[in-house]
Amino acid sequence: NWEPWNHLKTMCFEYGQKQLLGDLCPIVCSAKTGVESVSCVRSQRAGDARGSRSIFTARLRAGDGTTVMFKSFNVVGPLDQDILSWALKEKNDASVPSPVSEAIARETRLNRSDPLLHDNGYLLIRFYADREIFPRLVGYCGKFYIMEHLHSALDSDVGDDSSTMESWAKRVHLAVELLQLIEQIDQENLLMCHVTPSKFGVTASGKVKLMDLDLTLPKAMVDSFTSSGKSCSSDHDCSLYDCKSICSLESGKCTFPVINTNLQIMCEKVFVGWSMPGRLLVPGLLMSVHTPMSLASLLRQCAHYTHTQEIAAHVATRLSDTLAEIDITLEQYRTP
16 A cells, blocks of 8 residues: 555645645645545556546544545546547537636636646536535545545445345345436436446445546537547447447448447446456346346346437336336345
């Protein structure tokens, strides 16, 4: 855990030298209320399409041992440059960075050139602070913004013994919570373009939230990216990670908007399963010995992204109703 401690040491030194701002700096850098212990979550290296980022959790002495998550701003990578260029060019209602960053700059006294105001995750958390879909923002200090800590329940539940009724009941209930989260995200016209179980977390009260927002983007922005007119030889060239699009056979260019949905991505990557490097398909959250054949069939339909909008909507309704019914029958197996 030396890397998080080094980040904190540097951050607090610079704060002491008045080289950075932050509403949480006085608490984090105080011997009385500051960090008691740390745990590294992830560090994304430079050269990736998403740039470089460090993420770690910390237990504070303040608040009777409150645990929070520190996330550094995204050091701009190639994809971020494309997104920022799009936002500056379009300047429309779907462009989160421009209008939101202006308001946040005034409220937080951040300079408009501050890297935090170019971080997609930070902007979304601030912009949707009144919704219960993303982690609650606790504050910021220097290049780190600090969020409420969420338990990565999906990672542990997918990896546990799926043969017990208690495990199956927990999985189904989580799936119902995830469907409700997707409905809320859909209402905001956002697309989750990179989905894995580790992207979701659960609050102490059991509320499921999306905690990794690097590739959660306005649909209009993703459509602009996938229909940019760049040359392509396959559909993969026109897709943005899990947000799929089509390469035009006639022109050999990317001219189509996104053709799949958040629900399709969730079904394919979380409910049904996913591939891992050097491993076979890992069974998803709803793949168990207890999975009814009717549910398995619905999940396969849901994971298929070439449906028409009408069919996709019908499958979504049936899936939601089916899971809600199963969830009720399994209530006796759920632990409080």
